[in-house]
Amino acid sequence: MNEAGVLFRPTEDFIYAISRTELDLVIQTASEDVSEIFLEYGKREEEDLHNMSVVKMWKEYxxxxxxxxxxxxxxxxxxxxLRYRFCIKGADGSVNWYGSEGFCSSGSATAREFFEFQWPNPADYRAIDPEKQKMIYYQIFPDRFFRGKGSYAEHSLEPWGSIPNRLNYMxxxxxxxxxxxxxLSDLGINCIYLNPIFAARSNHKYDTQDYYKIDPGFGSEDDFRKLVDQAHERKIKVILDGVFNHSGIDWxxxxxxxxxxEDSAYFDWFFINKYPIDIDTSNYDCVGFYPWMPKINLANRQAQDYFISVGKYWxxxxxxxxxxxxxxxxxPTRFWERFAFEMxxxxxxxxxxxxxxxDAFRLISGNRLSSAMNYLFRDAVIAWLAENRIDAKGFDRRLNHLSMLYPFEILTQMYNLIDSHDTARFLFTVKGDVRKLKVAVAIQMTFVGCPAVYYGDELGMSGDNDPLCRGCMVWDSEEQNQDLLDWYKRLISFRRQHDILAKGRFKSAFASENVIGFYRFYQDEYSLIMINGGETxxxxxxxxxxxxxxxxxxxxxxxEQDYLDREVLRAYSLRVFTKI
Known part of the structure; x- marks a missing residue:
């Protein structure tokens, strides 16, 4: 057995409380190197170390x-x-025990050789939030979605549908x-994520001027209040883009x-390398080295207080x-810990x-944030469907790897995207092949985590990287891909009707040629999902x-024969089965 392949630490990425009475443990080994693992555990006060409870661990990913x-x-x-250790049976027939002092080949042990779990603190529970599991997000870039009846433009506007650039306004x-x-309600989504709406110079609004003011180009506070209230009436949540890592130079x-x-009360809110400040040479730290967006020092207590107040206000x-x-x-993670507690x-x-x-573990550990944008999911989908860098087996391994990164309770809340305002649209990435987009959406809607739709993808919008991915929403029905829209609606509806797709665990079933199969299971319910991402x-x-x-x-x-032939999975198709 490859002992160097065994990985376990008594930290929250390997052992964590679900509740006062439930404790989850995971341990990793080299692939195909171990046949079985048994967890031995007992109360700390137990003197007989040979009278432990024993449970067989299951191979998850x-x-x-x-x-x-x-x-x-x-x-x-x-x-x-609790005291606990692992009895590991190698594929080569060897048997070893693994504890706090490493490996031993004998079942005899002293108390020091056991790991120990102390106490399930309620603040550390990895409890499941059923509502967050059910989110189907829809991202909107406000300047490019819809003008509405009023016009609040502070800038001259381009005709709707013009080619977007970094400076123009729609x-x-x-x-x-x-x-x-x-x-949006008819589409079936239940949470809108709005790109920044606070006052700023740019069309993207990531260079905030005032964190307490709606950008006049978007409307008024009353307009925003009506939007939130009307969304809630339709059971649609609304989340805002919090640009707290940096501001605009006009803040x-x-x-x-x-x-x-240095006489400014705000001097330590930023990372000033030299004074006087020179915008042209940006002698201060900036996000992405963009001089118009200075980084904010969120280790500073007063800066923390300010943005916590902003978060609570909205x-x-x-x-x-x-x-x-x-x-x-x-x-700094210590800011997110405080911010999360206060929110x-x-x-x-x-x-x-x-x-x-x-990898987002640093952000979500310690009950900091509840979720993260799962760009690693996007990378895997693109590697398979767009770039052909991996086949179905490689994609299956990537899904398993993603599942190993986070506790299951977090995995079900991850924001699974295939594109965003910061990337080329998926349809552009696959060179306009709508079939591949449909397969990507099928994966989104059936895998663990929350699907995220970037506005207009469901209508066939395309575009290269920023700024071309930020085009105007297509509202002319003649220019919309209605077949693609129906595909989205049908899959979103199916996901919302079957809780197992929001709550169920994931386990691989098979991967061959261009076909993957995986299970989702929750309590006594089992689903089998099969997806063909190839042309045959x-x-x-x-x-x-x-x-x-x-x-x-x-x-x-x-x-018609496709519905009768249960042994064949057609090109670019999805089949979902339930266990009888």
């Missing part, structure tokens, strides 16, 4: 490099002061978004530093449901969604005797 095994301990009245408003709530605190230097005064937090991985004090169910393009039909490599078909969708022309 395998990404081709590591296998992950899981177990849950349930004890009443409380799961506390005139979308909050009133316009509210006017299209019936469309009053930064202007005060420009004028007063929740308490307007009833927003949470925040998407820009560039969250560049912000939950005014709205316990608040959505706190962090932006990161990498493929024989299903398993028996379906105990499975009943629930859904069949194909991006190709449908044929």
């Amino acid at each position: 395998s990404d081709g490099i590591h296998d992950q095994f899981r177990s849950r301990i349930c004890l009443t009245p409380i799961v506390a002061y 005139g979308g408003t909050l009133e316009g978004i509210a006017a299209k709530l019936p469309y 009053n605190p930064f202007q005060d530093v420009i004028k007063k230097g 929740i308490e005064e307007f009833g927003i449901d949470g925040w998407r937090l820009d560039v969250a991985d560049e912000v 939950r004090s005014v709205k316990p169910e608040v959505i706190l969604l962090g932006e990161t393009w990498i 039909s493929s024989k299903i490599p398993m028996e379906l005797g105990e499975w009943k078909e629930q859904l069949y969708m194909t991006a190709e022309e449908e044929r």
Whole structure:
């Protein structure tokens, strides 16, 4: 057995309390190197170390490099002061015990060789939030969505549908978004994520001038209040983009530093490398080295207080449901800990969604943020469907790897996107192949986590990277891809009707050629999802005797025989079965 492949630490990424009486543990090994793992555990006060409870751990995920095994301990009245260790049986027939002092080949042990779990603190519970699991997000870039009846433009506007660039304005408003709530409700989404709406110079508004003011180009506070209220009437949540990592150069605190230097009360709110400040040479730290967006020092207590007040204000005064937090991985984690605590004090169910393009564990650990943008999911989908860098087996391994990164309770809340305002649209990435977009959406709607739709994708909008991915929403029905819209509606409806797709765990079933199959399971319910991402039909490599078909969708022309032939999965198609 490869002992170096065994990975476990008594930290929250490997052991965590679900409740006062439930404790989850995971351990990783080298792929295909271990046949079985047994968890031995008992109360700390137990003197007989040979009289431990024993439970077999189940093999949960395998990404081709590591296998992950899981177990849950349930004890009443409380799961506390436990000793535990692992009995690992290698594929080569070897048996080893693994504890706090490493490996030993004998079952005899001293108390020091056991790991110990002390106490399940309620503040650390990885409890599931059923509402957050059910989110289907819809991202809107406000200037490009819909103008509405009024016009609040401070800038000259381009004709609707003009080619977007970094400087032009199209005139979308909050009133316009509210006017299209019936469309969004009919689509089936239940949470709107708005790109920044606060006063700023640019069309994207990531260079904030005033965190307490709606940009006049978008409308008024009354317009925003109506939007939130009307969305809530339709059971649609609204979250705002919180750009707290940096501001615009016009923000009053930064202007005060420009004028007063070290005498400014805000001098330590920024990272000033030299004074006087020179915008042209940007002798201060900026996000992405953009001089018009100076970074904010959120280790500073007064700066923290300010943005916590901002966060609470929009929740308490307007009833927003949470925040998407820009560039969250560049912000000190101790600020997110405090911010999360303060936001939950005014709205316990608040959505706190962090932006990161990498592993998000640092953001969501310690009950900091509730979720993160899952760009790693997007990377995997693109690697398979757009770039052909991996085949179905490689994609299956990537899904397993993603599932190993986070506790399941967090995994079900991850924001699973395939594109955004910061990337080329997916349809552009696949060179206009709508069939591949349909397959990507099928994966989004059936995998663990919350699907996220970037405005207009459902109508066939395309565009290269920023700024071309930020085009005007297509409202002319003649220019909309109605077949694609129906595909989205049907899958969103199916997901919302089947809680197992929001709550169920994931386990691979098979991967061959261009076909993947995986299970979702919750309590006594089981679903089997099969997806063909290739151009040719493929024989299903398993028996379906105990499975009943629930859904069949194909991006190709449908044929009656497809519904009768249970052994074949057509090109670019999806089949969902439930266990009888």
